[in-house]
Amino acid sequence: MNERKSRFSSLSGLEIERVYGPEHLKGWTVEQDLGRPGSFPYTRGIYPDMYRSRLWTMRQFAGFGSADDTNRRFKYLLTQGQTGLSVAFDLPTLMGLDADDPMARGEVGHCGVAISSLADMERLFDGIPLDQVTTSMTINGPAAVLFAMYLAVADKRGIPFDRLGGTIQNDILKEYIAQKEWLFPPEPHLAIIVDTIDYCTAHVPKWHPISISGYHIREAGSTAVQELAFTLYDGLTYVDAAVKSGIDVDAFAPRLSFFFNVHNDFFEEIAKFRAARRLWAREMEHRYHPKNPRSLQLRCHAQTAGCSLTAQQPMNNVVRTTLQALAAVLGGTQSLHTNSMDETLALPTEEAVTLALRTQQVIASESETVNCVDPLGGSYLVESLTNRLEEGARDYFRTLDRMGGMVTAIEQGFPQREILDASQRYQKEIEHQERPIVGVTDYVEQEARSIPTLKIGPEVEQEQVARLSDLRKSRDPFKMAGSLEELQETAACHQKLMPALIEAVKAKATLGEICAALKEVYGTYREPVVL
Amino acid sequence: MAVATTPLRVLIGKVGLDGHDRGVKLVVRALRDAGVEIIYTGLHQTPEQIVATAIQEDVQAIGLSIHSGAHNSLFPRVLQLLNEQGAGDVTLFGGGIIPDDDVPRLKAAGVQMLFRPATPMHDIVDFVKGLRVER
Numbered sequence: 222m223n224e225r226k227s228r229f230s231s232l233s234g235l236e237i238e239r240v241y242g243p244e245h246l247k248g249w250t251v252e253q254d255l256g257r258p259g260s261f262p263y264t265r266g267i268y269p270d271m272y273r274s275r276l277w278t279m280r281q282f283a284g285f286g287s288a289d290d291t292n293r294r295f296k297y298l299l300t301q302g303q304t305g306l307s308v309a310f311d312l313p314t315l316m317g318l319d320a321d322d323p324m325a326r327g328e329v330g331h332c333g334v335a336i337s338s339l340a341d342m343e344r345l346f347d348g349i350p351l352d353q354v355t356t357s358m359t360i361n362g363p364a365a366v367l368f369a370m371y372l373a374v375a376d377k378r379g380i381p382f383d384r385l386g387g388t389i390q391n392d393i394l395k396e397y398i399a400q401k402e403w404l405f406p407p408e409p410h411l412a413i414i415v416d417t418i419d420y421c422t423a424h425v426p427k428w429h430p431i432s433i434s435g436y437h438i439r440e441a442g443s444t445a446v447q448e449l450a451f452t453l454y455d456g457l458t459y460v461d462a463a464v465k466s467g468i469d470v471d472a473f474a475p476r477l478s479f480f481f482n483v484h485n486d487f488f489e490e491i492a493k494f495r496a497a498r499r500l501w502a503r504e505m506e507h508r509y510h511p512k513n514p515r516s517l518q519l520r521c522h523a524q525t526a527g528c529s530l531t532a533q534q535p536m537n538n539v540v541r542t543t544l545q546a547l548a549a550v551l552g553g554t555q556s557l558h559t560n561s562m563d564e565t566l567a568l569p570t571e572e573a574v575t576l577a578l579r580t581q582q583v584i585a586s587e588s589e590t591v592n593c594v595d596p597l598g599g600s601y602l603v604e605s606l607t608n609r610l611e612e613g614a615r616d617y618f619r620t621l622d623r624m625g626g627m628v629t630a631i632e633q634g635f636p637q638r639e640i641l642d643a644s645q646r647y648q649k650e651i652e653h654q655e656r657p658i659v660g661v662t663d664y665v666e667q668e669a670r671s672i673p674t675l676k677i678g679p680e681v682e683q684e685q686v687a688r689l690s691d692l693r694k695s696r697d698p699f700k701m702a703g704s705l706e707e708l709q710e711t712a713a714c715h716q717k718l719m720p721a722l723i724e725a726v727k728a729k730a731t732l733g734e735i736c737a738a739l740k741e742v743y744g745t746y747r748e749p750v751v752l
Numbered sequence: 753m754a755v756a757t758t759p760l761r762v763l764i765g766k767v768g769l770d771g772h773d774r775g776v777k778l779v780v781r782a783l784r785d786a787g788v789e790i791i792y793t794g795l796h797q798t799p800e801q802i803v804a805t806a807i808q809e810d811v812q813a814i815g816l817s818i819h820s821g822a823h824n825s826l827f828p829r830v831l832q833l834l835n836e837q838g839a840g841d842v843t844l845f846g847g848g849i850i851p852d853d854d855v856p857r858l859k860a861a862g863v864q865m866l867f868r869p870a871t872p873m874h875d876i877v878d879f880v881k882g883l884r885v886e887r
Contacts, residue, residue, distance in 0.1 A: 312769035312820055327825030328769050401771025442774045532869050644774055661870045750794050
């Protein structure tokens with residue numbers, strides 16, 4: 222038979238045979254490897270009934286310009302049927318810098334919303350009932366500071382902390398590996414993360430203090446196996462740090478959440494979600510012996526792959542996103558962001574983000590794919606891929622264990638180099654026409670099709686800088702300085718940080734001032750350059 | 753044919769706060785494989801740092817990667833600093849997420865070339881190797 226190619230492979234390079242059967246599942250058993258939905262090892266999903274009782278949360282990541290601009294977008298999305306909020310911060314905020322910092326020039330409000338103070342946070346959530354919506358905040362280096370601001374807003378409105386639900390991403394290891402927005406060296410960062418976990422356990426029980434993220438690792442060019450391996454190993458590193466600090470594993474493990482990318486390879490991605498749940502359950506059981514079964518369950522958010530979108534023929538991106546979103550749903554995600562077709566060019570326009578949300582709604586309402594739990598369970602191909610992804614991740618686990626853990630591996634540039642090599646292999650596959658991209662390598666149109674994009678004007682930065690200047694003039698300087706001194710003392714003595722952070726933001730210390738004060742105590746980080 | 757005997761030296765860098773270094777690192781690898789001497793700055797560089805390094809390392813060209821939307825302020829700032837410091841003959845080029853509308857203005861300001869998403873790697877290599885002939 223003449224086949225089109227001599228070798229068929231998944232997007233991550235796993236060889237795919239012509240047809241799959243029982244011979245590909247030697248040693249695999251329904252009892253041990255599949256189980257029932259809602260039961261160990263959770264391959265089929267963490268709930269027995271999944272989308273039959275409750276659909277996934279449709280959560281579009283949003284943020285641009287000023288707090289007021291983003292507040293309007295949030296309210297719009299809520300009126301359009303979105304069920305949770307997700308905040309995108311601009312780069313200065315992600316780096317713990319104020320809008321008037323020299324390094325922030327030209328960046329304010331561009332990749333997300335600029336939040337430099339408690340006053341900005343209040344405007345961001347103006348008129349939004351914090352006890353009724355859940356809020357996810359994509360913030361890592363300065364996560365504890367932004368979390369303190371959110372808590373202070375709730376406090377001012379008289380909302381008890383135990384009624385707040387949401388997530389801070391708070392995953393610094395993947396920053397060193399892939400996303401590259403950090404403030405301090407790994408050790409103090411890990412200590413702050415443990416501190417936020419501890420604080421949530423005691424005071425904000427419905428909050429997810431961390432979202433362990435593979436999304437950025439994949440966007441940086443990793444394979445599905447690497448995304449799975451490095452993300453789950455990061456997760457184990459946080460669990461280890463929290464347990465070593467004396468927190469009972471069952472007190473926090475049920476509140477851990479994960480965040481995965483959903484790329485183009487439909488079956489490989491579905492298998493990745495299934496492998497992630499099984500691998501996490503098995504590793505948590507094996508390493509920490511929790512008593513609460515919820516400590517074994519991997520909950521996750523998913524986002525379609527930004528790096529799969531193309532600037533050429535941008536409307537094709539809607540189709541890519543639809544397939545990726547369907548894979549996340551068939552994989553059993555708990556919440557989902559669908560990218561807008563214009564996100565390879567700029568932050569999305571309202572029209573584009575509405576279409577992206579409708580994509581999820583069409584899957585949920587019309588495709589009838591949500592009626593049955595884990596509909597691909599038992600497929601020879603999908604079970605085989607699930608096994609191979611888990612095995613591939615375990616190989617990395619062994620290497621990382623041998624290296625002495627993730628922090629050492631990062632300092633040696635190991636995950637960074639593995640990802641860069643994978644990214645280069647993929648680039649070469651595209652250039653050698655082994656991975657066609659519609660509209661880019663194939664079916665190219667000479668006439669460019671353009672779509673409207675969102676523009677962020679220079680006035681956003683000017684206004685934010687002016688607001689900061691007003692804030693600095695209007696506050697009590699002694700109270701502010703006193704709160705920062707208190708914070709530095711707390712940090713230097715390795716005491717619990719969250720209460721001091723809440724006091725500092727209430728005293729109108731800005732994000733940049735707080736982070737600069739902490740850098741004096743903790744130092745800064747310089748990454749090993751991996752080429 | 754006049755071919756320069758000194759090796760071509762190019763600074764490749766990330767300017768501003770954005771940490772998207774997937775593309776830039778692949779460019780560095782491709783240029784090195786093509787025999788170009790590369791000084792890679794790493795992340796989070798200010799325009800001042802970029803220009804200081806470029807002068808100190810005596811490079812013929814600077815290639816900057818920007819994915820953050822800050823290109824309209826960062827490219828002109830680097831050009832301004834190069835001119836102020838007597839290094840106006842250094843070629844500035846770049847790549848990243850740069851919308852169509854911004855390209856003519858940046859080119860008019862003096863950015864020699866802007867490589868956008870999905871540019872074949874050999875186009876970048878050919879451009880950089882072409883700089884040698886021009887000199």
